[in-house]
Amino acid sequence: MxxxxxxxxxxxxxxxxxxxxxxxxxxxxxxxxxxxxxxxxxxxxxxxxxxxxxxxxxxxxxxxxxxxxxxxxxxxxxxxxxxxxxxxxxxxxxxxxxxxxxPSPEQRWLLLETLQALDELLDGLPPAVRRAFLWSQLEGLGYRAIAERLKVCERTVKRYMAQAYEHCLLVEL
Structure with a gap:
């Protein structure tokens, strides 16, 4: 015992x-x-x-x-x-x-739920990384345009995107 x-x-x-x-x-x-x-x-x-x-x-x-x-x-x-x-x-x-x-009320609800899930998925990323990822995925901006908006070089945007993708993959595991 x-x-x-x-x-x-x-x-x-x-x-x-x-x-x-x-x-x-x-x-x-x-x-x-x-x-x-x-x-x-x-x-x-x-x-x-x-x-x-x-x-x-x-x-x-x-x-x-x-x-x-x-x-x-x-x-x-x-x-x-x-x-x-x-x-x-x-x-x-x-x-x-x-x-x-x-959109219909049903479509609104689904879209809002999707936005919430995306927000939770990206939680924890630094703001600049998050913005770069969202601009790329939602607005279809290229790295050069994102770099101009963030006032950084394209290489930094590439690093941000790699960080965002890695974060998403790790969260999914």
Missing amino acids: TDAVSPTPATEPSSLHTLYRDHRSWLENWLRRRLGNAWDAADLSQDTFLRVLASAQPIPDLQEPRAYLVTVGKRLLVNFHQRRSLEQAYLNALARLPQDCV
């Missing part, structure tokens, strides 16, 4: 329940102050606890539960703002299209 005690299925949900009961209101209020919106704060609060549930961190080992919840909540808040920014840019682009070219 070993001395180490691993969390049993009975203690995990109990610990999550205690964490939720003791800190949900506090976290939701913290998020509401940053968002100015009770509905989004409630959604992000629930998402935070779902992330905690899915994490490898055993719940009983949390020394500072509020600090941990804030860390998870901040990440979700950043993702939330990035998604809203992306959605707004997409809606602005749609508003400039002629009426007969506007």
